[in-house]
Amino acid sequence: MLHTKKIAVIGAGRIGQIFVRELSKCSSQVYATARSEKTLEVIKQLGGEPLRDNKKAAEKADIVVISVKPYQFPSIVNDLKETVKNKIVVSVLAGVNLNTIREAFPNAKIFRAMPNINAFIRKSTTALTYDPSTKVSEEDRRLIEQLFKCIGSVYWIPEEYMNTWTSLIGSTPAFLAEIIDALVLGAVMTGMPRRLAQEALLDAVKATIEHLQTIPVHPLELRDEVTTPGGTTIYGLKLLEARGVKAGLMEVVVESTKRGIELGVAIEKNIKKSLLKMKS
Numbered sequence: 001m002l003h004t005k006k007i008a009v010i011g012a013g014r015i016g017q018i019f020v021r022e023l024s025k026c027s028s029q030v031y032a033t034a035r036s037e038k039t040l041e042v043i044k045q046l047g048g049e050p051l052r053d054n055k056k057a058a059e060k061a062d063i064v065v066i067s068v069k070p071y072q073f074p075s076i077v078n079d080l081k082e083t084v085k086n087k088i089v090v091s092v093l094a095g096v097n098l099n100t101i102r103e104a105f106p107n108a109k110i111f112r113a114m115p116n117i118n119a120f121i122r123k124s125t126t127a128l129t130y131d132p133s134t135k136v137s138e139e140d141r142r143l144i145e146q147l148f149k150c151i152g153s154v155y156w157i158p159e160e161y162m163n164t165w166t167s168l169i170g171s172t173p174a175f176l177a178e179i180i181d182a183l184v185l186g187a188v189m190t191g192m193p194r195r196l197a198q199e200a201l202l203d204a205v206k207a208t209i210e211h212l213q214t215i216p217v218h219p220l221e222l223r224d225e226v227t228t229p230g231g232t233t234i235y236g237l238k239l240l241e242a243r244g245v246k247a248g249l250m251e252v253v254v255e256s257t258k259r260g261i262e263l264g265v266a267i268e269k270n271i272k273k274s275l276l277k278m279k280s
């Protein structure tokens, strides 16, 4: 179904370029827009048709994916307003609610998606949600699911979980990278070469995740399997407990979710102000 559809990517920056590269393989045609010559050239190299004109791109497409920065959203509303009537619009903008997108494009079928950086290797874990008041059909849902499956796995979630998702799934690659670096540095301190420590640890982390997905058990059951009485693991676990690492990691998700909410409120306020100005 998707391979017969034309897609417009409005704002082909870091994430938009991944859409151009991957969706060119899954759909019939990808049009993508940007402002600078440099980005337009990249779009061409990635297999998309570069356009400066957002309106033209949206006119040519069946599905319009918006991937400008949230603060840039008002700058594209007028370009798309008329053109996206009855079309599918997917926003990947962090912190911008379905309500706000519907206000901007009242006659479009509205979806929100939250991919993560692993889209780069076609392993994004993407959340999808949609506005049921905008006549989204079962077929539209299937189409959007297919679209995001081109860059990884897909989870349908209620919009209320989007901020937690952004923290848990969007930021976790960064949190994990930090944790992995810390463990590697520990090995380096004991005298192991960094390269060996990092390569081996990444293998072990990948296998541990596979283990948890295959069996599947509660993470603590796996922990107890490894924890020999009086052995090395329990000494490490005692230190994790003493340093409050678990509570710290729980707080990391809570705090970064709170920050997402804060940013969302500020973004929404600015967008609403700009949209009101445009109306008057």
Ligand SMILES: NC(=O)c1ccc[n+]([C@@H]2O[C@H](COP(=O)([O-])OP(=O)(O)OC[C@H]3O[C@@H](n4cnc5c(N)ncnc54)[C@H](OP(=O)(O)O)[C@@H]3O)[C@@H](O)[C@H]2O)c1
Pocket: 010, 011, 012, 013, 014, 015, 016, 033, 034, 035, 036, 037, 039, 040, 054, 067, 068, 069, 070, 072, 075, 076, 092, 093, 094, 114, 115, 116, 117
């Ligand atoms: N990066 C991620 O991992 C990630 C993950 C999930 C969601 N997101 C969301 O994706 C969106 C984009 O993030 P990003 O990191 O890809 O940002 P980015 O690299 O700054 O990309 C924004 C793109 O929009 C283009 N643009 C700006 N104004 C435009 C306009 N009026 N018309 C057409 N194109 C315009 C820019 O063109 P020029 O290049 O010519 O300036 C740029 O290519 C954000 O809303 C973010 O919340 C990002």
